[in-house]
Amino acid sequence: MAVRQGGKWKVMDMTGNSLDHHLQRYAQRTSGMRASAIRALFSVANRPEVVSLAGGMPFLNSLPLESLAAEAASLINEDGLVALQYGSGQGIGELREQICQVMALEGIQAHPDDVVVTVGSQMALDLSTRIFIDPGDVILAEAPSYVGALSTFSSYQADVVHVSMDDAGLVPEALEAAIEAVRASGRRIKLLYTIPNYHNPAGVTLSAERRPRIAEICREAGITILEDNPYGLLGFDNKIHRAIRADDADNVIYLGSFSKTFAPGLRVGWVLAPHAVREKLVLANESATLNPPVFNQLMVSRYLHNFDWQGQIKAYQQTYAERRDAMLQALQTLMPPGTTWTTPTGGFYVWVTLPEGLDTAAMLPRAVTARVAYVPGNAFYADGFGSRQMRLSFCYPTPERIVEGVHRLAAVIDSELEILQTFGGPRPHGAITGERSPSPDTA
Numbered sequence: 001m002a003v004r005q006g007g008k009w010k011v012m013d014m015t016g017n018s019l020d021h022h023l024q025r026y027a028q029r030t031s032g033m034r035a036s037a038i039r040a041l042f043s044v045a046n047r048p049e050v051v052s053l054a055g056g057m058p059f060l061n062s063l064p065l066e067s068l069a070a071e072a073a074s075l076i077n078e079d080g081l082v083a084l085q086y087g088s089g090q091g092i093g094e095l096r097e098q099i100c101q102v103m104a105l106e107g108i109q110a111h112p113d114d115v116v117v118t119v120g121s122q123m124a125l126d127l128s129t130r131i132f133i134d135p136g137d138v139i140l141a142e143a144p145s146y147v148g149a150l151s152t153f154s155s156y157q158a159d160v161v162h163v164s165m166d167d168a169g170l171v172p173e174a175l176e177a178a179i180e181a182v183r184a185s186g187r188r189i190k191l192l193y194t195i196p197n198y199h200n201p202a203g204v205t206l207s208a209e210r211r212p213r214i215a216e217i218c219r220e221a222g223i224t225i226l227e228d229n230p231y232g233l234l235g236f237d238n239k240i241h242r243a244i245r246a247d248d249a250d251n252v253i254y255l256g257s258f259s260k261t262f263a264p265g266l267r268v269g270w271v272l273a274p275h276a277v278r279e280k281l282v283l284a285n286e287s288a289t290l291n292p293p294v295f296n297q298l299m300v301s302r303y304l305h306n307f308d309w310q311g312q313i314k315a316y317q318q319t320y321a322e323r324r325d326a327m328l329q330a331l332q333t334l335m336p337p338g339t340t341w342t343t344p345t346g347g348f349y350v351w352v353t354l355p356e357g358l359d360t361a362a363m364l365p366r367a368v369t370a371r372v373a374y375v376p377g378n379a380f381y382a383d384g385f386g387s388r389q390m391r392l393s394f395c396y397p398t399p400e401r402i403v404e405g406v407h408r409l410a411a412v413i414d415s416e417l418e419i420l421q422t423f424g425g426p427r428p429h430g431a432i433t434g435e436r437s438p439s440p441d442t443a
């Protein structure tokens with residue numbers, strides 16, 4: 001069993017003796033590494049009878065698997081001695097050139113020398129944090145923010161300070177206020193982490209007007225922007241938003257990925273950085289992995305060369321748009337009054353806020369019993385906020401399953417509201433973006 005002692009988790013046997021004899025030897029930074037308390041629930045949530053609106057898995061069924069299998073075979077036959085060999089720490093030159101063409105769709109003019117290929121953009125997040133953050137440094141991040149980034153930041157002992165968003169994304173005035181407040185507290189801000197397009201988990205997109213303003217604020221404050229953009233090409237309205245990096249090559253580190261536009265199993269992402277930063281990232285990449293997997297990079301490179309990858313993205317957009325519509329329609333029809341949600345124009349996620357007094361983390365076991373799963377809002381905050389909120393994903397289940405899932409969820413919420421009305425009033429109000437949870441450690 002896990003027991004909390006002196007602010008740290010310890011694994012004990014039933015008599016209270018520690019089962020982990022390495023305990024005194026772990027580095028301090030591991031105290032920020034915790035398995036999610038909801039992980040066990042999610043193993044149940046993955047059962048077929050449960051409609052999971054929790055995960056962010058792309059729906060890969062429209063991929064041309066037979067042609068991809070033939071391509072993989074020909075890669076081994078024709079280029080096997082290269083594909084199966086060690087490679088460069090920066091990634092394959094031809095793929096880096098192709099990545100520049102992909103980024104050009106978002107207005108970015110980049111040189112392949114400034115691109116580093118990584119093991120998914122998660123690795124790019126890790127490397128960027130590694131080269132910038134000392135323990136106690138502040139990273140500004142949207143409220144809420146991507147849970148995988150928060151866990152990377154915490155593993156490098158960064159202090160995350162959240163900045164409010166509204167329907168047009170990160171609020172510039174809130175960013176200025178946060179910078180001032182952190183500075184007044186004597187702490188040092190290194191990075192602004194932002195997901196401008198089809199935000200995970202909030203589902204909103206940063207407006208075109210705010211992008212240059214946010215770049216300007218960060219430039220003037222000496223804060224580097226980490227622009228994380230895995231969903232940018234997955235818009236539902238034939239629109240591609242101009243990247244922040246497109247107008248600020250010196251102060252923005254841009255993270256990209258083939259996970260959502262092609263296939264996450266290949267684990268190919270990238271980082272585009274100002275030249276000096278690029279050099280540090282390559283060194284960090286080499287020390288972490290020696291080099292990103294050559295076979296996978298060549299597979300992606302051939303895919304971009306030999307397949308209609310833009311047509312495939314259109315197929316993904318169509319699938320996800322249908323599912324988004326099904327989810328929004330079901331929420332509109334079934335959710336109780338007082339519930340609100342965002343309206344994403346792309347990506348995978350809807351962010352739902354429940355009526356006052358409800359707690360999505362406390363409600364999750366009952367939802368899973370009712371055969372529906374979601375991610376509670378407090379997983380997306382470093383500071384325990386988000387107790388009334390939840391992330392619903394529409395990427396993976398079919399439209400019919402989504403409707404069924406929202407149906408089950410609405411029934412659970414209705415019965416929670418009934419209990420609340422019978423046994424107690426709403427808890428005190430928190431911030432605009434979410435209430436403080438009584439237990440920040442639940443995710």
Ligand SMILES: Cc1ncc(COP(=O)(O)O)c(C=O)c1O
Binds near residue numbers: 200
């Ligand atoms: C905002 C965001 N950044 C990064 C990642 C990591 O993606 P990758 O598969 O490229 O590592 C994800 C994955 O869900 C994400 O949503």
